[in-house]
Amino acid sequence: MSALDRDLLDAFVPEFEAEAVRLAMVREAPAASRALDQMRAMAAALGAASLATLVDRASQALEALDWPALHRAAEALARQARAVGEAGGDVALAPEPPAQAAAPEAPAALVDAEMLAALAPEFAARCDRLASAPDAAAAGRVVDGLRAMAGAVGLASLLRLLDRAPGLLEPFDQGGLHGLSAELAAQAARIVAAGADVPEPVDAPRKRVLVVDDSAMMRRLVRETLALDADFEVVGEAPDGLRALEALRDLAPDLTMLDIEMPELDGMGVLRRWALEGGGAVVIVSSAARPGSATAVEARRLGVAGIVGKPSGALSPDLRERQGVALLRTARRAAGLPVEAAR
Structure with a gap:
């Protein structure tokens, strides 16, 4: 471990850590690039080689527009900044874990068209009832019915959404159940349009x-x-x-x-x-x-x-x-x- 100037550490490390946290939250390349430039300059001023190395890794993820990798790199930068500040000097990086091959995406499961046509209107009606359920008991009965319908047709994406329901029933969270009912109805509509069980979208605005x-x-x-x-x-x-x-x-x-x-x-x-x-x-x-x-x-x-x-x-x-x-x-x-x- 190489010692670093204490005054510089006190001045730069908290801001470096804050910049890394901001980087972990961005979803736009220009904002990420500005954050990396700022951290690169601070790492150079500190003389902390470990931070400079992590900034380079994060830059590579940004060049590839690999957002999950960039956000993991940002979290590593925040952890390393804290470690450097606590140690009063540069701290060696842990070895990178070996890369794992991404699992192939499962194909959408086709669903019988007649079953879908029969399911859709009743499922939508039950979603409406869930949104307006007055208490946990009534909501629980609706959830049980929705789960039975989704299970009968083998719609795994709807069953995954319904897995959230227990946390909304106890304690009773009417607003959360209203949101869940909207997600269920939207996902059911996507399944009907595709004629297959399709993954839920993950790009909802934060x-x-x-x-x-x-x-x-x-x-x-x-x-x-x-x-x-x-x-x-x-x-x-x-x-x-x-x-x-x-x-x-x-x-x-x-x-x-x-x-x-x-x-x-x-x-x-x-x-x-x-x-x-x-x-x-x-x-x-x-x-x-x-x-x-x-x-x-x-x-x-x-x-x-x-x-x-x-x-x-x-x-x-x-x-x-x-x-x-x-x-x-x-x-x-x-x-x-x-x-x-x-x-």
Whole structure:
């Protein structure tokens, strides 16, 4: 391990790590190229050969437009930056695992046309009933019927979608079930059009998220936790309430993760303005909104979709480890995404 200048490490490593996290979330080549250029310059200024090597690997993935490989490389860059900062010097890279051949894509399974014609209208009607089910018991009966129909015809793609249902029934998540019913109806329509069981599409637009907290560390932890879920894209951050209102207006996010205790304008002040003129959903991430507290009650009255407590007070470095699952489930529910059953 070669020692590096401590002042340079303190200045560059946090920004390098943040840039790597941003790279893991981009879906456009120009933005990825700019992030790589920035990290290449920082690696050179630090004299960290390991980071420079990983940037080169990420560049190769970008040239091939191999997005999964690029995002894996970005995650490796973030991990290596943390390791370099903690060690106070450059750290040798672990050997690359041998490449595995991609499994051939299974052909679409043909389905009897008469069976499809008989299935389609009843399946669509049951999807409508699922969307409007008043409680978990009624929704469960509809799900059982949908599963029986899909199983009878051997439609694996519909059965995979229905595997999400248990996590939406307990606790009862009407919004998530409404979203699942729409996905099921759309997938059934694709199957009818193709005359075969076809894979579900994976290119749905991601939910755009604004993260608001006066602590840069907490913003990073929330951002990193959301980055674990491919359905989210953090499009902006704000360190206080006034800039949060500007970002809400300029970015129009689908979801805002909002702290309560902040300078300039606190989270409750943001909520009052948002309740009057804002869009999207809001989830509170704060130690100041404990269940049953006046703050939590007022936040719910103003329309927040969920509240997640910081496990160790205002600064919670263990947020991801102790509340990561709860944060993601709450964020998905607030954004109208299905909350999958715990595995």
